[in-house]
Amino acid sequence: MKKNGTNRRSAGKIAIIGAGNIGAAIARGLAASGRCAPQDIILTRRRAELLEALRAEKFSVSHDNRAAVKAADIVILAVGPLEAEAAVRGLRPALDARRHIVISIVSGVTTAQIAGWMKKKVSLVRAMSNTAIAIREAMTCLCAAPGNRDALARAKEIFDALGKTVVISEELMLSATALAGCGIAFFLRAIRAASQGGTQIGFHSEEALLMAAQTARGAASLLLGRQGHPESEIDKVTTPRGCTIEGLNEMEHHGFSSAMITGIVTSNEKAAKLFAKK
Numbered sequence: 001m002k003k004n005g006t007n008r009r010s011a012g013k014i015a016i017i018g019a020g021n022i023g024a025a026i027a028r029g030l031a032a033s034g035r036c037a038p039q040d041i042i043l044t045r046r047r048a049e050l051l052e053a054l055r056a057e058k059f060s061v062s063h064d065n066r067a068a069v070k071a072a073d074i075v076i077l078a079v080g081p082l083e084a085e086a087a088v089r090g091l092r093p094a095l096d097a098r099r100h101i102v103i104s105i106v107s108g109v110t111t112a113q114i115a116g117w118m119k120k121k122v123s124l125v126r127a128m129s130n131t132a133i134a135i136r137e138a139m140t141c142l143c144a145a146p147g148n149r150d151a152l153a154r155a156k157e158i159f160d161a162l163g164k165t166v167v168i169s170e171e172l173m174l175s176a177t178a179l180a181g182c183g184i185a186f187f188l189r190a191i192r193a194a195s196q197g198g199t200q201i202g203f204h205s206e207e208a209l210l211m212a213a214q215t216a217r218g219a220a221s222l223l224l225g226r227q228g229h230p231e232s233e234i235d236k237v238t239t240p241r242g243c244t245i246e247g248l249n250e251m252e253h254h255g256f257s258s259a260m261i262t263g264i265v266t267s268n269e270k271a272a273k274l275f276a277k278k
């Protein structure tokens with residue numbers, strides 16, 4: 001589906017249970033995609049007074065999860081891992097197996113756990129995305145238990161309009177949390193570090209940040225737009241005895257690739273413990 005295509009299917013009414021960082025980002029992305037009017041997106045959280053900024057953006061807001069679910073066809077669960085069981089059990093009376101699709105974006109909570117808490121055969125999809133969904137540049141990974149093929153297709157259609165999607169097996173969802181969910185922070189920190197280097201060599205901080213961010217975007221676009229490989233693109237920049245290879249090798253001597261790899265592995269291990277903590 002094209003981002004700005006004209007023959008898009010309306011996403012219907014969507015309830016987002018847990019309007020925190022990612023819940024609000026999904027709402028903003030959905031509204032920006034034109035697939036949903038803001039008033040057709042109902043955002044809930046327990047401290048409803050914190051929803052005023054979203055109300056000002058014309059979203060429907062509520063502290064009443066069940067009323068939100070009754071008004072919607074799609075329910076996106078975006079509460080914290082330790083809050084998920086109580087939230088799902090609370091939704092149970094409002095869930096209709098013939099009507100609703102539940103999409104959980106909760107890290108570390110499996111579809112089997114959610115199905116057990118729902119105690120109803122409601123269509124269920126698990127997703128992992130990132131905060132770039134607010135600007136429709138998310139990386140979203142999706143999976144569903146057998147028997148949920150139509151729901152998975154519907155969820156994919158929605159998230160395709162909000163960035164890129166990939167359907168994966170559920171056992172890889174924690175890995176998706178580390179690489180795609182946490183990954184936004186890793187790349188932001190890399191851009192910040194590049195801008196600090198830029199300031200040290202002469203640029204004002206705002207110039208350095210712009211140059212670092214646009215250069216990072218260019219690097220990503222070289223890969224995404226042309227299916228390039230990082231090393232073949234790097235080869236085009238590294239002339240023999242040149243300044244790029246010298247800088248790059250210096251970074252590697254300080255553990256650049258190793259730091260990124262071990263950071264992602266550590267985040268993956270931590271993600272596995274998020275729900276287990278209970």
Ligand SMILES: NC(=O)c1ccc[n+]([C@@H]2O[C@H](COP(=O)([O-])OP(=O)(O)OC[C@H]3O[C@@H](n4cnc5c(N)ncnc54)[C@H](OP(=O)(O)O)[C@@H]3O)[C@@H](O)[C@H]2O)c1
Binds near residue numbers: 018
């Ligand atoms: N942030 C990310 O980039 C990201 C990316 C992918 C996945 N995730 C996952 O998405 C979930 C939310 O993450 P987050 O960063 O958005 O956390 P967050 O900012 O803490 O948002 C969670 C929200 O859930 C609300 N909440 C908790 N229990 C509720 C209930 N029973 N009914 C309604 N609302 C409830 C909380 O508000 P009240 O306390 O006011 O109820 C809070 O606003 C987590 O499981 C996280 O692992 C996050």
